[in-house]
Amino acid sequence: MIFSFVVKRLGFIKSIPLTALIFDSGLKLWLFISKSEKLDWFDDLEEEILNWNGVTISLHKFGGTQFNYGKHEIGHLHSNGILDILFDKKTKAELIATGKAKAHHVFNNSGWISFYIEKKDDLPDAISLLRMRYDKIVSKTMITSKALLQEFPIFDATL
Amino acid sequence: MISEEFKSNKLLGFLIPNIVVLAIVGVNKALNSDSSGVLVYSQFVILPILLGIISAWFWRDLALKTKTILGYSLINSFIAILLSYVFLREGVICLIIVSPLIFVFVITGAFIGKMMFKKKNQTLNVSIVSLLLIAFISDSISDHNYENMVADEIVINASPAKIWKNVVAFEKIEQPNNYWLFKIGMPSPMATTVTDYKLGAGRKCIFSNGYVFDEKIVTFDVNKDLTFDIVAQPQDPEIMGHIDIQRGQFLLKDNGNGTTTLTGNSWYKLKVFPIWYYDVWAESITRNVHLRVMDHIKELSEK
Incomplete structure (x- = not known):
């Protein structure tokens, strides 16, 4: 509830450097006091995603852990357990229709979806959503690379 | 062996960051000796x-769980607070x-x-360190000035004439x-005592611990307005060392x-920053000082 209020009503403060990260630390501290097992689930999720080829993590600009493949964001996990992933609008509509995700907690009209990790059993579904996005990014990257090689075969020799 | x-890296993650931060505070204090105790964003934020970042560097290979990092960070915070108490002579309430x-x-x-030193993410996030450094230097050398006024009112079942003498001076609050x-x-x-009932x-x-605020009456409009400037206040290591009460006023x-x-x-x-945090406390404390005095005046006046 506090998260929703801050994100929707006090969203402007995220433009102040570090504010979003500090807010996210507050969420972590609150979880540490109130439901610390959730932090272990998030660690498990992070460990699983980091095992995928080419995945790195960074801090998300609005707070939380961001999963990346190269320069592409796969998704990000806020410290209260909200997992946000960007899909195309068609995929988003399908995921919402089948109950696998919800509309993004702020950007309703975009391709972003939100998934709420509330219990340990939610982890496989969260991982599966991230995998969907990961596979799309990887295949798109491979297609782009192949197209580049066809157009500029000189890259093949240099690579 | 492992x-x-x-154990050694874990311990260094507690020791070194606190020593570094304490040294920075000491040097900063020595270089800015004219800042008369003003504590700014750089010290509190x-x-x-920086303390957290340095500790993460020592803990980078320990594969710590989030819960453990949080626990260790809390321990580090307590160490920093303890060091502030011992070396910076900060008060307990502060x-x-x-x-x-x-x-x-x-x-x-x-x-x-943790993210900066993650092995899979070798690119050191220079922007964050630069941002902290620039903010620290610019904040340390910039002017900090913040003044505020807090107002409170109560209704007393007595005439202004009956209340007035209790406003100017009053017996011990029991x-x-x-x-x-x-x-x-705190x-x-x-x-409150007064040398005379005049301008x-x-x-x-x-105050309860024997501290005395010396004041001078600058407006003495009988039954209407008593305004006084604070000419000397105790420099207590508690919060009072970080706030200057400048003027007080009772309007009837x-x-x-x-x-x-x-x-x-x-x-x-206010001499502590960031304002958005400390002014909440300053307002709350000032308000409760007001109400304690005004409730007492009410009780005396309604007898």
């Missing part, structure tokens, strides 16, 4: 973040007030550091304290129905 290295900020900023630093900071030891107002007279506001308004509205105003200069 266990010993683990940037240094705890440290209680500042502790939530320290906890959150040290944790933020630890997780920023009521128990209700405000939690007063209960845990000095609360106890009595320019000296007034003393005596006859409501025409046998009651009087008593307004208490205080002007203060």
Whole structure:
């Protein structure tokens, strides 16, 4: 509830450097006091995603852990357990229709979806959503690379 | 062997960051000796973040779980608070007030550091370090000035003439304290004395621990307006060392129905930053000083 209020009503403060990260630390501290097992689930999720080829993590600009493949964001996990992933609008509509995700907690009209990790059993579904996005990014990257090689075969020799 | 290295790095993650931050505070204090105790963003925000980042560097290979990082960061925060008490001579209540900020900023630093030093993410996030450095230097050398006024009012079932003498000076307050900071030891107002009932007279506001605020009456409009400037205040290591109360005022308004509205105003200069955090506390403390005095005036006047 506090998260929703801050994100929707006090969203402007995220433009102040570090504010979003500090807010996210507050969420972590609150979880540490109130439901610390959730932090272990998030660690498990992070460990699983980091095992995928080419995945790195960074801090998300609005707070939380961001999963990346190269320069592409796969998704990000806020410290209260909200997992946000960007899909195309068609995929988003399908995921919402089948109950696998919800509309993004702020950007309703975009391709972003939100998934709420509330219990340990939610982890496989969260991982599966991230995998969907990961596979799309990887295949798109491979297609782009192949197209580049066809157009500029000189890259093949240099690579 | 691994266990010993683990223990050693874990320990260094507590020791070195606290020593570094304490050294920075010491050097900064020595270089800015004219800042007369002003504590700014850099001390409360940037240094705890830096403390967290340095600790994360020592813990980078220990594969710590999030819960453990949080626990260690809390321990680090307590060490920093303890060192502030011992070396910076900060008061206990001041440290209680500042502790939530320290906890959150040290944790933020630890997780920023975790990402910076993650093995799969070799690119050192220079932008964050640069941002902290620029903010620290610019904040340390920039001018900090913040003044505020807090106003409170109560209705008293007595005429202004009956209330006036109790406003100028009053006997010892006997009521128990209700405000939690007063209960845990923060000095609360106890009595007020006056050298004379006239303009320019000296007034003393005596606090529960014996501290005295010396005041001078600058407006003496009988039954209407008593304004006094604070000419000397105790430099206590507690919160009072970080706030200058500049002026106080009591305004009396006859409501025409046998009651009087008593307004208490205080002007203060805050010497701790960030304002968005400390002014909440300053307002709350000032308000409770007002209410303790004004409730006492009400009780005396309605007898």
